[in-house]
Every structure is written in structure tokens, then in C-alpha cells.
Amino acid sequence: MAAQRAGQRKTSRYVVPVAVAGIAAATIGLVPALAASGDPDLPEITAQQLIEKIAASDTQTLSGTFKVSTDLGLPALDGLLGGLAGGADSGSGEGSADPSAQLSKLVSGTHTLKIAVDGPERQKLTLLDGAEQYSLVHDGDEVWAYDSASNQVFHEKGAGAEKGVPAPDEELPASPKALADEVLKAAGDTTSITVDGTANVAGRDAYRLVVAPKQQGSTVESVTIAVDAATGTPLKFTLASTSGGKPVVDAGFTKVDFGRPAASEFAFTVPEGAKVTEGDEAGKDAPEDLEKEFGKSPEELEKAFGDFGLGGGDANGPEIIGEGWTTIAAFDSGAPAPKTEDVPKEARGFMDALGDRVSGKFGSGTVFKTKIVNALMTDDGKVYVGAVTPQALVDAANSAK
Template sequence: MAPYETDDSAQAADEADDVRTGRHRAARYVVPVAVVGVAAATIGLVPALASSGDPDLPKVTAQQLIEKIAKSDVQQLSGTVKITTDLGLPDLGGLASGFASGAVKGDGGSSADPQSKLMELASGTHTLRVAADGPDKGKVSLLDNASEYSVIHNGKDVWGYDSKSNEVYHATAPESAGAKGKAPHDVPATPKDLADEALKSVDDTTSVTVDGTAQVAGRDAYKLVVKPRQSGSTVGAISIAVDAKTGLPLKFTLTPASGGAAVVDAGFTKVDFSRPAASTFAFTPPKGAKVTEGDDHESAGKTPRHQGPDKAFPKGDESLRKGDKDLAGLDGVKTIGKGWSTIAEFDTGGKGMPSGGAKGSSGNSDVDGFLNSLGDHVTGKFGSGTVFSTRLVNALITDDGKVYAGAVTKAALVKAADAAH
């Protein structure tokens, strides 16, 4: 089926302001996408959605479709989501999980803490079972061959349970956790979580069009496509399959500008909009399970996991409070540029990693060779450094300890470092 709109249509320019207005409505449902560790602007598209034929649906504009997402009021659902992530990193499998769990445990925590599971979603293919019943009941289960990990939000309680280790994590849900469609404890589990973040990035540097229809999980859907207009971005575009009846995003797929396989591909394979059984959200720690209280962990001086937005970002930096909040995790972080070409800049306060240049800078040829295998040595007005790359996000670490990172090309990072010199 031919696209309903193209980027160079006469209507596209007239809709630019309307799209930005719709973006603000959609932003009400934002959920952080910690799994990829970057701002939502780093998210892109796959060319086509798996379908069993293009359904014949009434024509809609991009603005109308964004508003449909923003107005979506799905309160109950259950289903299965398949998510594949390919950042071009080795498939760490259990190593990533073990590293995350060890880091949490070393801090006095639990392998059942949801934060310890995020790294597992950073590579490979995973199956999630999700359910929701209103703003105060939600469940996400990560299924493995011989085990299952679940996060359950039921009223004031948030539970995490790791059947493999028989550990339980318990915390009190923050008052703000009742956002519609939000996965419990900020676990980025559904296409909606990803789509809401992506729509937050729509501005005048972005093209938004409707590109036909598809069927996802047996549901008729429209395909919304978001592409950066700027050069220098590693992002290709965003494709979101939007349920024609409810407005709920059913599939979200991501590829880089360089093409190839999707970087993130998350979509429902099954979905049911009837109310799940109340027992779905009931949880009692199994006999013999180790239970860690999240509130006790925080009061002991550990990193808080339920910070409000005003506490999560450096004071006085209004540009970060209003804009690239996902880049504000480090004190002193600054942003260069805007839109899809935004680069985060911060100083580590010390020496950077040895660049492994032609002459070597570490004093150890083995170390230099190893670093060369991980990244590319670059030079410029800023001096020298190493660029470490994934299929989507690149980071330049200079020899004097400065870091420049974003969903931009290596050349864009070097240019930013030179300009800041």
C-alpha cells in the first residue's frame, strides 16, 4: 500500500507545528528508556513491519495519529512482547546479568532489584509477558528457559522476584508511578514505553509522516514514521505501529542510518484488552526467599531509586531540566547542538583512557593494542583520544579526560571536541 504522506508533501510543512503540539500531549505518558542508556532521540526504524496484509483503513494525518496516541486510554491489557536489541556489542548473556547482579549485591542490594535486570535487555532477544489493570496494577515478566523474573506493581507495593536465585525485592511505589500504561518500576518493557520517549523528541529537526498500514498481533494498525532531518545523526528513523482502534503503540522498531538489522525491535506478538484476573498482580514471597527492602537500602545511604525529577538533575541547569534529561545523570554534563544531533559533554576530572595511537600513550604495547581493538584513535585541535562505537551511539574519550557522546557520527564528535577546545 502506498504511503498516505511523504516528507515532501505540501501538507508536511503545514503540519510541523501541529506535530509539535501533539508531541507535548504524548509526553504525558513518558517512561525512561534506561535499557539503551541514551536519550530517546537515539531511536530509529525498521523498513517494514511483519504483517499478514495491509488493512484498508481510513486515511489519517501524522498530527491526528500523534493525538490518537496521546489520547489512548487503555486501562486493561495482557499480552506477550518480543524485544530484540542489537547495538553491535557481544551477546553477554549471563555475564551481563551476573555483572549487574554482582554490582547490586556488592552495594548491599538484591539480584531481584529491577535495576539489576536492565543489562539483560541490552542485547539479544527476550520474551516478556505484560499485564495491566489501571494505573496501580501492572506486571512485567522476563521469561528464560529455566527461570522467570517478574516485577509486580500492586497498589502501594512494588515487588521484584527472581526465581533463579529465589530473591525478592520490595519497595513502596512512588506517588507518580500511576501513569497510564507505565511499566512497574520504570522497566522499559512495551512498545508504548519506547514510543512515548521517541515522540518526546519531535521538533522542527524532525520529519513525521504516516506510511501506510500493517497488522500486528492480529490488530489493524497505522505506521507512523519519524525521521531526523539533520545530517550527522546515526539514527535512521522511527517506525511505530499504532493500533487503529485504541491508539496504543503495538510495535516499535529501530535501525541506524547505516542500515542493516534493527537496533531495537519491540512488539506485541499477542495482546488482549480484557481485564486480567486479580490474581495476576497478587504476590507473596515464597518460603525461604531472601527479601530485601528497597526503602531500607535507600535509608542506609545507598543511591535512591525513586528520586523526583527535581532531585535527579544538577541544580541550576534548566536546559537539562527541560530538555535532554536522560543526559543529566552526571554532574557538570553539558549539551552541544540540538535535536537528533545533540552531543553530551562532560569531564571525568582525570586522565582519559590511553588512546593507543601510533606511538602509544600507555607505555605498554599490549595495552595500546587492546585499546586499538576496542576503539578508533582520533586527533584534532582538542589533542587526541579514542572513539568507542556501537551501531547507534558513539563516544569520544579524550586523553585529558573529556567525554563527548551521542547518536552522532565519529566526525561529528571530533568536530564538537574541536569547537569546545
Template structure:
């Protein structure tokens, strides 16, 4: 029986109940969001840790999705291993330079502890995180390095980030913590621009349309010593670069313990994030205490208010975690933004208003030669352009400044560009 579908023996009322449950479930579960996850974030595929597959009661895919949606774990601490392999070219020190500019503004000044730039490190390689939570008002995430540690600590109306390598701290006030509703956790918006835990990644992936997606239960596993069900998500459509998404769901709490996204091309996972240790107990209060060490450089960041500019930058519609360019802001940044297709084969199309990218043949010089080396030249009814590819997200930039991007193949982008002309 296909996911979310009833068998022929179901009554009309039962079918209505199934559809109602499906609509509720899909709130949590859009392939388009997977593009954001991959482009903004997080390939090794570690085997599910454990000594064997546990024997658990049977559940349906819909029941498992609703179990995730109903999960309300407020207190936990643990260690997460996250690996990302987008297949991006080695740009040497350019990535660090861009990160510095992102954190300190256009002139590159600012703090190396600014979360908006520091957490971009999760976009490549393998990293170990320590996480702790004690309700909505207290969270801590630490990115561990060989000889350094970077932490973001939220404690009430205080938000601190600290980079031990540079001995720099970044401080913000969360004016929304005491008055905002549950859907407006302004403080968390800043650090959650880059999903870093299996739960955050799962919530992004589980926003898929059931018409374009196959969702099944794929057995059981043990993750971090916990019994878990495996939820398997696959596109029904052709043309997507997404092969499958596997989510290990804690059998008791419903918390996603592991998230793995594999590409249609095969090989190592593009994104793999999972707990290696987890405890569902109240962390010590001292976990969320922070004072800048002596001699540390402290940078004061924007105050996060429910209706302030910092919150608006990171807040999406109806209380969802925003992304730069959500809603009206996106329309201001790009002319004529629209989405072609649906589900996993969706392609975002917009006009930069420019003249495309410089190329070596068009007098672009060194910049043109560099860009030419990164992309593939294509042509069609739309004219000509360059396709820039990763193992998941591809983008076609035409010579007249149009952009087509999505978790789809190069041929799908060219086909969409031809159809639009």
C-alpha cells in the same frame, strides 16, 4: 505536504490551530531521548504480523500522534517480544558481574531480584515479556526465560520482584500510591528506568522537534491481530546514526503496538519491540497477587515516597520519569555539562574532571590494552582521545577527560570536539 505544515490555502486561524496542535503533539513525541533509550535499553526486525495491510480511513501524521497522546488504555494483558542489537562487544561474564554490582551496591551484595539490575538484561538479545495492567495501581511485567521467570508486580502500595531462578524476592513499599498525583507514580519509576513496552519506547521517541524531524504516515499493518497505522519518524539532519523509527499504532485505541528503530548504517534493527498477543480486558485480580515461595530469600528495598530519596533518584522534572543524573544531580556528577547542536545531531558534552582513560602506551597495562581494543584512536585540534562505538550511540573520551556522546557518527563527535577548543 511536509508533516505538521499547512498548505498555501490555509487561513491564518487554521495555521494557528495547526501550530497549537503541533506543540501539544511534540510533548509526547527528542531525539536526545533516543540516546537514553538505546544506551539504557533495548536486532531482528520481524515483519509486521498479519495476513495483509488493512484498509483504514486516511489520517495525517499529526492526527496519529495526537491519537497516541490521547490513548488511555488502563486494562490490558499480552505478550511482547523485544530484541536489541547495539553491536556491543562480547564481554563474557563482565556484563553479569556489573549487573550484580548494580543490584547490590558497590560490594556486589544484594538481591538478584532487584529490578534496577535485572531489567538491564533487556539491553541485549531477544526476550519475551508478559505484561498486564489494571489501572494505575496494578501492573505486572514478567521476563520469561527457558527455565525461569522474573516478575515485577505492583499491587496498590506493595511492590514485589521475584526471580524464580535464584528463588529470591525483592520487596518495596510504595508510599506515594495513595496520595501522589497521576504524574507521580513512584512505584513505576523503579522498573521503568528501562522502557520495555512499545508504548514506553514510543513516548520516548515521540519527543522530537518538528524542525529536525520528518514524521509521516507509512501505510497500515496488522500487529497481534489488530489493525494499525504505521507512523514513520526520520531525522532531517545529517550526521545522526538513527535511520528511522517505525511505530505501529492501534487504529481503535491509539496504543503503540510495535516499535522498531533501525540505524542509518542499515542492517538489523537496533531496537524492535512489539506485541505478539494483546487483549484489552480486565485481568483477573489474582494476576497481581504475590507471596514469596517457601524458602525464598527476601530483600527489603527502599521505600518509594513522593519526596523520598528513592523517588528523587528516579523522578525527573514536572513528574516525568527520571533518569539517574537528571537536573541538579546531573550537574553535581559532571562538570560543565552542556548540549551541542539540536535534534537528532545533539551531542552531550561534559568534563569528568579526570585525566581520560588509561591506555597501553601511557602505562595503562592490561586495562589500557583492553580499552584500546574496544575503541578507535582519534586526534584533532582538541588533542587526542578514543571513540567507543555501538550501532547507535557513540562516545568520544579525550585524553584530558572530556566526554562527547550522542546518537551521531564518529566524525560528528570529532568535529564537535574540535569546535569546542
């Protein structure tokens, strides 16, 4: 069991949409708007019954097409994230098949994926971007990944591969069930959960479960989950922000089949002429790639950023302020905020686009903003993070003084 939990932690590098909002994972769910017309006529069901139906769902096999669209209110991230991951956009021009680099693309824009699942031993995910494809295959004790753009293969076998795949109850990276489970953990006195009609999703009759905060100060307006009426499997989600506009993240099936995929779906043959990188070799050139991208060594970058205030903190972990949807994590980075002249030019522009200077009883600092997760870093190195408004962060910093 401990080994399985360790595997889940390593898998987090593959689950990009979840990782981006990971600081507020217990309060966030993801997916697309549901059709308002042609809704199916289904038996009435209470929110509690629908939650129990989701919990009892035991879907082991499925295949289909999954669409994810992300709008975090961030500037373009592809170049920065690719450089930090040492991936396809790292400046080397060689590309990469490492999942940690390739799946970072899901952080922004709209993407289509093909998914196949045959229990805990076999899963396949294919990211379709125009004429290019990226495939990630888990078959038994092996993981294979292939990037058609660079004709490169990533391979991991044995214990390393087992750690690199989701546990059975997590299904696939960014799977609807895994996301729904995270949302439902937020249920409690601070949360309103209701059933709001029905919908037809990917050709399936579904109920609409709406999860929303009762508290003021959260950046989350609501989460809508479409739950398959027959199986209890979550099919689609919509995360709406209080800032309005497009949903923060839309993710869900446009086609789905609960039959067992053919065994050939999980077979992998190394394409002719492809370069194969073993898992224990992946990332060994990352320090050189970082230096090429930013003109500074990893040590210089670490000093300049102070780990963005996220690498330090107390030995006992962050202090938790508040509860439910307005929970804030507070900790001391152990170093003052980086001076502007010490920050690499590329990262400086990124930080300036995200940050607003603020002041209060705590002194002064910068609030880094997205449509959901916001973070206040004070000039003396204190950090406050949560799915809350900037004012809530300032209030928390003031109260700590």
C-alpha cells in the same frame, strides 16, 4: 507531583532498554519489523492526526506478550553489567531478584515478556528465559519481584515502593506508549514524520508511523511505530541505524488484550524456602561484589575510570551543541582519561572492543561506539556524546578548540 517525578527518576533503574540509549532519549524509539503482506484496509489518516490519536490514547488496562530484541553492536554485556549491578552474574553465585540486576538482561539478545496492567495501581511483568522466570509485581503500595533460578524474592513497601513504579502515563517499563512519547518529542524542523501504510500487529489493525531525521550526521535512520487503529495505543516499534543490518532494538506486542486482567494476576505469595530481601537492604553487598569481580575496590575503580568521564562535568550541566537528531552533549569529566595499566583487565577488554583512537585539532582521544550512541573521550578528559557519527564528535571537539 514532585514526589511522582522523583518516583519516575528512581524507576529509570528498571527501564534498561531506555536507560542504555538515555543520552539520546529524545531522538530514539524502539521495536520490530512489521509484516509487509496482508495489510489491513483502513481509512486514510495524516501524520498529525495519528500523533493526536496517540496523545489522546488512554489505555488503562491490558495484558499480553511483549518481545524485545536488542542489537546495539556491543560485545557480550551480561557478565560486565551483572558485575556492576551486583546482580545474578556478580560472581557471588547466589543470584538476585533486585529489578536493577535482572532487567539488565534486556540490554542484549532477544527476550519474551508477559505484561498485565490494571491502571496506575497494579502492573505485572514476567521475563521468560527458557525454563526460568523472573516476575515483577506492583500492587498498591507494594512491589514484589521473584527470581525462580535463585529462589530469591525482592520486596519494597510504602513510600519506597511508590517511588519504584512507573507513573500512570508511563504504564510499564519499556512500554510502547512511553517509548512512542519519547520519539514524538523529537518532532520539529529537523524531523520527517509520515504515515507509511498499515499493518496487522498482534491481531490488531494498525497504522505505520515513520519518524526519520532530515539532518546528516545522525546514526538514526528511522523509527517505525505501529499504532493501534482503534485505541491509538502504540503496539510495535522498529529503530533502524544508518549502519544497516538488523534493527538496533525491536520491541512490541505479539499478543495483546485490552480487557481488565483478573485481580489474581497481581497477587503474590512468597514461594516456600525463598530468601526475601527488603528494598532497603538490596545492594548493600555491591562493594564486595565489585571487588570480587574486578579485584579492585569501588574507590580504585572510580579512580581508574574517572566515572568513564560521565560522573564529573560542570555544575551547570553539559554544554549542548547542535539541535535535533545531531545534538551533542559536551562536558569536562574533571580528570584525564584513565591510563591503560590502571583499568581492570575485564573492563579493559570491553573498552578496547568498543573504542577507536582518533586525533584532530583537539589532540587525541578514544571514540566508544554502538550502533546508535557514540562518545568521544579526549585524553585530557573532555567528553562528547550523542546519537551521531564518530566524525561528528571529532568535528565538535575540533570546533571547541
